[in-house]
Amino acid sequence: MRRGLFLLLLVSLVAAGAGLSRAQQGQPVATNAAQYKFVTRSHLPDCQSVALLRGNPRTEPSITFEKFTAGCKIPWHWHTVDTEIMMVQGVSLLELKGQKPVSLGPGGYAFVPARQVHLFSCEGPCQHFDYALGPRDLHYVDSTGKEITPEAALKAAKEKPGLIPAAK
8 A cells, every 4th residue: 555655646746747847857856865955944934844856946846845843833824826745754734724624644645726825734743745836935824814924923833833633
């Protein structure tokens, strides 16, 4: 079963390459997690680290591998492009505004349409691939949907940790 999930993930990532620039489409990429270069970003929680695998997040579609520590929460936010998430390890909770929360485990997949307000959190340590179908951005919002600064969003998230239901 693990092999089937891995193959599904691999096929998804290959198909994801269709949105990359012509120059990148012709360039083979083969790497292992031990070679990833992880960074943290000031507009993201300290509990999240990101490795860029392909693309330029500022100008075109990109694929990242993201790691989260136990209890990590990305507060309510939205992106101007569609995003796909493919879980590798751990259990996460994806909450889409106006919909029932979804628990994702290894092999789990989610498609988040552009401008869909959502939050993401991890019960324990978790990892996923994230494919942005265009230039990446992130717009944090408060409980009323009003856009707020990353500082305000991250401060509020630390004060109000998210609750994550157990995986089924």
